[in-house]
Amino acid sequence: MSGDGRLLTGSQALIESFLQEGVDTIFGYPGGAIIPVYDALYDYRDRLRHILVRHEQGAVHAAQGYARVSGRVGVCLVTSGPGATNTVTGLADALMDSTPLVLVTGQVGSALLGTDAFQETDFVGITQAVTKWNCQVKSAADIPAAIAKAFYVARSGRPGPVVVDITKDAQCAVAPFHYERITSIRSYVPSCAPDPQQIADAAALIDAAQRPMALVGQGVMLGNAEQELVAFLEKSGMPAASTLLGLSVLPSDWPHYVGMLGMHGNYAPNIKNQECDLLVAIGMRFDDRVTGDPAAFGCNAKIIHLEIDPAEVDKIVHADVAVMGDVKRTLPLLAERIRQRDHKAWIDELLACNRIEFDAVIRKSLHPVGGRIRMGEAVDTVARAYDRDAVLVTDVGQQQMFAARYFGFRRTRSIVTSGGLGTMGFGLPASIGAKLGAPDRDVCLFVGDGGLQMTIQELATISQSDVDVKIILLNNSYLGMVRQWQELFYDRRYSFTEMANPDFGLIARGNGIAYGCVERREELAGAVAEMKAHRGAYLLEVRVEREENVFPMVPAGAPVSAIRFE
């Protein structure tokens, strides 16, 4: 217990509680119902960095970016009513992608609750479906305990977003301050202790398998279990594929890495899915963008599911053995129990599939002849300029898939992308948080012309807070991913997907951000070099081929083995 019981206002208690939790950065936007907290914050400017965003959705996405690269809890502060409702998309995104966040919202005075007071919304009610936990605090004395619980819930077990809604009178009242970090809650079991029987059963399946494959998800990153994963994979000798959110857990050039799963993933893990006799899912949740038709997914394989969240087991795909608990603890136990194996022939078979993909798709993507610049080559050019060691942030759409496929990674926590919710507008604010969360690293954002315009106001945040992010706008003047579906499945009827875009150069410069534009292949590498050399934020607009498609592709709902090259 600390805090020595000195008298503080609720607002001061809130900020002191943040400090107790090690918070150094807050993303926020003030307003009437949170003014007392902002007033208190004024005295803490030397200890707490506050980033003033331009829209509350941006605050949440920025906090997500911060949390994803740093492994810490992202923190946001907004006012009641419209300030609060503006965050809902971000909360939903964070819940889907298991991102630890604490959002503090102001609320009208407790005497006014339920009276349709000015800027009152039932925010605890509204966010029930998009938070891991939420609560309302109506007295200053209750603030420290609520914040302690919020941080504990947000970061423990399967992480997620938490909302603490604080009435204005609670922010202003005075109470003795005590702070006690929480390490357990009676009604909540963040992760269970490993079960030796489950480990033994899983080990037996692994030892018996001839064509096993590991499916690596973000859970490995969230559990800081990258080394444990590699040790397990090296002993088992099995190949590994990654989900979109699991990218960068394994270096892209790791010898037994066979590529990305999913709709626009690599050929080998999809086409060979039904030939596997064992799938070892590690911290992943069988999203339908990964499984395609779940009935066909791994239909000839036994399935082992290493998972922290009991609600995920058997939700989509039946697990023959569920190994419950934190992968940081279960992976080493499993590695201990299994035989040292070598699956060289099987891995060669998989790598051969990826060479087929290279010939059918990748070469054309990275080294096209003629025509305008392609998204793939733009991604590859940027990635090479940064020696494949930058943090990749993406928005949503074609550019997201090209970036995920071709960027490449050397270290963990190097990708920030909206997977489960697929939120356009995520990228720009998330890149701000990513840079602040990993200040020593280069941060490259790939964003489409559509998605950029969803949160484009955050350019001003970048400018005001002097955030060094490199923004690569892949401009096809289309809502490209939707246009692709219209081309392939809707008879080329391009219903409202063409964009007449603004002058992005004027917008960048209007926000005090350096800008470059490239249209010709010969000038691409030079333009990228110029962007890289620039100190500070930079927007590089790449005018790309307008009607390019992302391939390979698994048609929605089809078995993943129905993956096609065109």
Added chain:
Amino acid sequence: MEAMEKEQEYIITVFSENKVGLLNQITTVFTCRNVNIESLTTSESAVLGIHKFTIVVRTTASKVERLARQIEKKIDVLKAFVFRPEEVVQQEIALYKVTRSHNVELLVRRYNVRVLEIDDDYIVLEKTGDKSETGELFDLLRPYGVQQFVRSGTVAIIKSRRELLNEYLRERERLEELEKREQTI
């Protein structure tokens, strides 16, 4: 595989902290998966400060397990247990307001129904039993004019010799002790 599974009645008992808004959190687990709740009651449990929900649903064996896991995922929920009807003792209570008549009074005697109130014009009856028993009485009374009818949700007591909630609470305490010791070491 699941398409072949047949729907059955299940009783889910949920133990939780007594927190505002939790009822809504629990019911949305069912509504967003399009599962109809047949009945729901809430009350205190035998353990001080712990609340109990008794929920009756018709669904399949695998779905009901998933529903329970989703309910348990709520931070303020301690535990959700799933039972088949034969594993519990369950009761409902039904009240009937019926026009007075000779036939009604005969039924009252024959079916061992409690009389709660008698007026010149009407009589209020109470019957405890399962849904079919209270429903049967309703059908018998109907010809004589049932003016009001109300039936409570199911309340259920688990038959097992083991007290699952207490076991859970003891296990939690043991783990917390362990954790504290680890931290002091």
